[in-house]
Amino acid sequence: MSTEKPQKLLPLDEDWNRAVAVAAHPDDLEYGAASAIARWTEQGKEITYLLLTRGEAGIDGMHPREAGPLREAEEVAGALQVGVTTVEFWTTRTALSSTVWTSAGTSHGRFVSTSRTL
Ligand SMILES: [Zn+2]
Numbered sequence: 001m002s003t004e005k006p007q008k009l010l011p012l013d014e015d016w017n018r019a020v021a022v023a024a025h026p027d028d029l030e031y032g033a034a035s036a037i038a039r040w041t042e043q044g045k046e047i048t049y050l051l052l053t054r055g056e057a058g059i060d061g062m063h064p065r066e067a068g069p070l071r072e073a074e075e076v077a078g079a080l081q082v083g084v085t086t087v088e089f090w091t092t093r094t095a096l097s098s099t100v101w102t103s104a105g106t107s108h109g110r111f112v113s114t115s116r117t118l
Helices: 028-032 034-042 064-081 097-102 104-117
Strands: 018-023 046-051 086-089
Touching (some): 028 034, 028 064, 034 046, 034 064, 064 086
Parallel strands (some): 046 086
16 A cells, blocks of 8 residues: 555646547546536536447446447436537447457547547
8 A cells, every 4th residue: 555645636727618528438427527527617618528439338238239329328418417518429329349449540540530520
């Protein structure tokens, strides 16, 4: 166990108007960043979510074709709760999440082209 004291976080600059929050799966932002995102949307900032998958493989015992749309709908509903109205999903509805990562070059290129549309 580490005996180091955790470093105090510095205040984050909030002098901006638009941001993209990127996460791997639906619900990742809700568990880690949603309270900050709610603060920012309350300030009038525009936040867009970019989810790299639809969470197709995230429910044990449920086929990815069923789980993906369910988790997608949950993500959109969760985003609305914190003032986010634009949720982009990087994968197609028929793709499984593991197919996204076949090539780092392809992933990078897709990220750049997707981010330019936001
Ligand atoms: Zn996750």
